[in-house]
Amino acid sequence: MKITRTLLALVLAAVPLLGTACKKEAPPPPPAEATPPPPPAQPAVTKIELGSSVGADKRVLAPRTSFGVKDSIIASVYTENTAPGAMLTAKWTFQTGQTVDSTSQAIAASPGITEFHIVKKSAWPVGRYKVEISLNGTPAGSQEFDVAKK
Amino acid sequence: MTPDEPLPDFSDVEGGSSSAAAVPGAQNAPRTYEVKKGDSLSKIAKHVYGEAGKWKQIFEANTDKLKDPDKIYPGQVLTIPDA
Numbered sequence: 634m635k636i637t638r639t640l641l642a643l644v645l646a647a648v649p650l651l652g653t654a655c656k657k658e659a660p661p662p663p664p665a666e667a668t669p670p671p672p673p674a675q676p677a678v679t680k681i682e683l684g685s686s687v688g689a690d691k692r693v694l695a696p697r698t699s700f701g702v703k704d705s706i707i708a709s710v711y712t713e714n715t716a717p718g719a720m721l722t723a724k725w726t727f728q729t730g731q732t733v734d735s736t737s738q739a740i741a742a743s744p745g746i747t748e749f750h751i752v753k754k755s756a757w758p759v760g761r762y763k764v765e766i767s768l769n770g771t772p773a774g775s776q777e778f779d780v781a782k783k
Numbered sequence: 784m785t786p787d788e789p790l791p792d793f794s795d796v797e798g799g800s801s802s803a804a805a806v807p808g809a810q811n812a813p814r815t816y817e818v819k820k821g822d823s824l825s826k827i828a829k830h831v832y833g834e835a836g837k838w839k840q841i842f843e844a845n846t847d848k849l850k851d852p853d854k855i856y857p858g859q860v861l862t863i864p865d866a
Binding site: 680684685686688689690691692693694695696697699700701704711721723725727729731732733734735736737738739740741742744745746747748749750751752753754755758783 | 790791792793795796797798799800801802803804805806807809810814815816830831832833834863864865866
């Protein structure tokens with residue numbers, strides 16, 4: 634009887650230990666979600682400026698949108714995040730819808746400034762013009778300007 | 784233009800282009816012009832602004848370099864203020 638009691642006491646004492654041993658371990662915390670990398674910056678035309686004179690850095694010297702009939706007309710196009718070989722196209726049109734000129738140019742670097750210019754041996758017809766810029770064939774901006782007799 | 788007028792002729796238009804790397808932060812830097820032989824402030828103003836009469840704007844932006852508007856020298860780099 635004494636042995637039985639001792640045995641019972643031992644078994645009862647062991648039960649909590651068994652319970653602990655068999656207790657299911659808490660699941661490990663989920664791994665911290667990695668911050669997704671920012672999406673690659675999109676190539677973009679950030680600014681278009683017009684003028685009649687350009688510096689070595691391809692920026693027009695005095696931005697304006699009104700020109701005389703004998704002026705050269707220059708568009709400086711600022712670009713960012715462009716891949717090597719990216720192409721810019723400038724299409725110049727008159728108010729009638731006529732295409733005055735269309736020129737494509739590979740962008741030298743990113744960020745970059747690309748200048749497009751048009752000159753006319755005879756006087757520019759007076760009126761409203763527009764230069765439309767596309768980047769890799771996708772419209773990326775435009776700027777309107779006037780030619781007037783001065 | 785009226786509908787009866789012939790469309791203007793753009794066959795004598797010449798276009799061109801070139802490209803360069805942009806120096807970061809240079810977008811807002813002052814614009815400059817290097818004086819060439821035969822230049823005068825009025826000639827530069829005509830070239831840059833399309834109006835020779837704006838020479839005074841260039842002179843006033845460069846009083847640190849120019850004491851006399853009639854004396855500019857090839858190689859001088861002038862600040863060109865916005866029109």
